[in-house]
Amino acid sequence: MLEFDVAQSRLATAGSPPSIAEACPLAEARGRILAQTIFATSDLPPADNSAMDGYAIRYADYAAGKRLPVQQRCFAGEAPQPLQAGKAIRLFTGSLIPEGADTVVMQEDGNENDDGFEIQRPPVQGAHVRRRGEDVLKGNQLLAKGCLIGPGEIALLASQGYAEISVYSRLKIGILTTGDELLNPGQPRSDEQIYNSNGPMLTAMAEAMGATVVHCLHAVDTSESLREAFAILLADCDLVVTVGGVSVGEKDLVKPTIEELGGTLDLWRVCMKPGKPVALAQIRGKPVVCLPGNPVSAFVVFGLLVTPLLRTMQGRTQVIPDVQYGCLAIDRRLKENRDEFLRVRADYSSRGVTLSPYPQQGSGIISSLPWAGALARIPANMEVHDGDTVAFYDLRHWLR
Ligand code: AMP
């Protein structure tokens, strides 16, 4: 049997990073991978400005009970006049600090009438001023090549005036589900049939990572049907993921079909539960990953073993997200001869993370999938008890 971590690192390097970059409007960049390292073109904020609605003063002009005439009302977006001695300029959040002013007094800390502004609480020199460059300095690195663009990255890029960025072309994925018993949701079903959940599930998983699912095809259990599907997938996609039909049953025809197509295939019995049979093939230079058919197994294997390969092929720098540690809350001892990946909920508190497993852990229990937020790893041949610390994979990091 192949160790889980060995399978993971072999898969992570089974494909190549993209070589083609394209320009992408910032508004469409969410989920794309940056193909250039980006540096700040200006200081942020670009000038000293007010953090509060209030009054700009010279600190030295403050005296208890003294009223400072209001020289100007300067809204955000307007240019302030230089502050005259003994006066105040009315400011709003984001208004520029006038030349000569060094302190902002919050409007709540005084009152204004026709004679000016009286400060009723002693000010702190330099207070409520957002300094030029306190956020970002011109020339600093903002984002590294290979990072995933999310809302935070978009905010930072927009603040620097980037309307367009260079991103890698989207990874094109083809999915192939297999099995005579499967039916698309929406069609009338007879007793011997089940609905195809892997097709929609894997499509969603790939798309959540920013890949494009070019085809999600289904083949019945004949070599001919499989060959037809492979021809389409290999022509249009960078990476093919098949699911089901890869064990040693009489209708498990994926392996012989790949070999017929001239592919080389390594069939691994990965030391993991759920999800033992996993295969990695190359057909005409394209990676093909074959997942076990049970939806829970396919979910776990795709999430933990295939997403690193996707990230590599997307051009990302961090292809294996962090593994975290938490404390198991279980009511019985656990021991397996393979690494077991429990569907758990991870509750973060100041005392650490508590991992509570879904009550049913069988590989046929699809209801555990929307419930779980993480996968906890029980090492092979080790007896674990309530309260033991184990590794876990937070799906918020692993499925993006
Ligand atoms: P297989 O590896 O093809 O023998 O599939 C293992 C189990 O997973 C069988 O019970 C299949 O019916 C089930 N299965 C395979 N593919 C799917 C799918 N796309 N959706 C739901 N169940 C599936």
Ligand code: MG
């Ligand atoms: Mg099958």
